[in-house]
Amino acid sequence: MRILDIVERTVPILTELKNARVDFSEMTATVVAVITDQFRDGRRVVGYAFNSFGRYACGGPLRERFIPRLMKAPAAEWIDPASGLPDPLQAVRMLLRREKAGADSERSMAVGTLELALWDIVGKLSGRPLYQVLAERFGLPDASLPRTLACYAGGGFYQSGNDLEKLDAEIRGYLDMGYTAVKIKTGGLRLADDLRRIEHALALLPDGSHLALDASCAFDRQQALAFAAAIAPYGLRWLEEPCEPGDLETYRAVSEAYPGRVAGGENLFCAQEVHNFLRYGPAPDRVVLQPDPPLAYGAGEFHRIVQTSVLQGVPLEHIVPHGGNMMSLHVAAGLGLGGAESYPGLFGPFGGFSNEIAVVDGRVNLPAAPGIGFEEQPALYAIFAQLSS
Numbered sequence: 001m002r003i004l005d006i007v008e009r010t011v012p013i014l015t016e017l018k019n020a021r022v023d024f025s026e027m028t029a030t031v032v033a034v035i036t037d038q039f040r041d042g043r044r045v046v047g048y049a050f051n052s053f054g055r056y057a058c059g060g061p062l063r064e065r066f067i068p069r070l071m072k073a074p075a076a077e078w079i080d081p082a083s084g085l086p087d088p089l090q091a092v093r094m095l096l097r098r099e100k101a102g103a104d105s106e107r108s109m110a111v112g113t114l115e116l117a118l119w120d121i122v123g124k125l126s127g128r129p130l131y132q133v134l135a136e137r138f139g140l141p142d143a144s145l146p147r148t149l150a151c152y153a154g155g156g157f158y159q160s161g162n163d164l165e166k167l168d169a170e171i172r173g174y175l176d177m178g179y180t181a182v183k184i185k186t187g188g189l190r191l192a193d194d195l196r197r198i199e200h201a202l203a204l205l206p207d208g209s210h211l212a213l214d215a216s217c218a219f220d221r222q223q224a225l226a227f228a229a230a231i232a233p234y235g236l237r238w239l240e241e242p243c244e245p246g247d248l249e250t251y252r253a254v255s256e257a258y259p260g261r262v263a264g265g266e267n268l269f270c271a272q273e274v275h276n277f278l279r280y281g282p283a284p285d286r287v288v289l290q291p292d293p294p295l296a297y298g299a300g301e302f303h304r305i306v307q308t309s310v311l312q313g314v315p316l317e318h319i320v321p322h323g324g325n326m327m328s329l330h331v332a333a334g335l336g337l338g339g340a341e342s343y344p345g346l347f348g349p350f351g352g353f354s355n356e357i358a359v360v361d362g363r364v365n366l367p368a369a370p371g372i373g374f375e376e377q378p379a380l381y382a383i384f385a386q387l388s389s
């Protein structure tokens, strides 16, 4: 097969959502289409991906380095000779030639987005959903392939005007959809007001184990410890990103003081960063690890992240990719992880899953469409389709 063209575009996410540290009013995403000369079922095979949420578009490095490198590379450097299909792991090795070590986030999103678009092509050419392709490539035995996956609704952003009323309606909506666990933002108000907000959410749920908190890196060390002490009696599902991602000492201190689980990882961009996080930050047996596949070099690097995490004592069921999109869902299912996040109704066309996915009792079924299956997500597919038309 040949790649005819690779098209990328920056798309505004258009949302007024706010967490403790930032609002998303200027947030953008990069969408990518890798257009091939192949056809399946009368349709041209095009690999699609986007760079998830929260880190702005990554068109610069894509346009200047990675798209030209992939377009120029001989097929032998990124096509598996046995199957004739793209080998995304080999492609990443080729893309990273002439890249100095370190400063991974400068390129991990551009490379990860391209890598996932290549996996989409592999799935489409082999007629299988991506999670099955990943399971085979990374050695998850057929018998342990899941039929459903645990999934929680991530939301509870701060909203202007009647925040508590809106929070109430949002959580009730998630429960009506079939979710049983919810995550809300925290750390953006005075402690007493945040506790009131938490108690408001708890009143809608059976107990604290159904509610997680995301502090979005809001606290310094003292604040993080005070906050952790204040929420300890609630017995919550986890406390996410209490401090700066690189403040491993505070992560460790919170993990030692707080009896529940501490979560983090959406701001770690490669296996080495995750290794350091687990070695020097929160206790691995009580962490919930949440890297985001397209933000961190893609599914292949995610597999390395899983390997290093398991070696350091993180149970597979505590690895729950960030992102709330079809890419994270496939990676979680294909690597046998504990579950996935979902953003139903948030982030415009980029939030939520495809039409194939239903939520029952806090679990989602897995999709059957070949590849990632963005074609079954009409509002998002309309954006992708413009790239390849």
Ligand code: MG
Residues within 6 Å of the ligand: 214, 216, 240, 241, 266
């Ligand atoms: Mg988060």
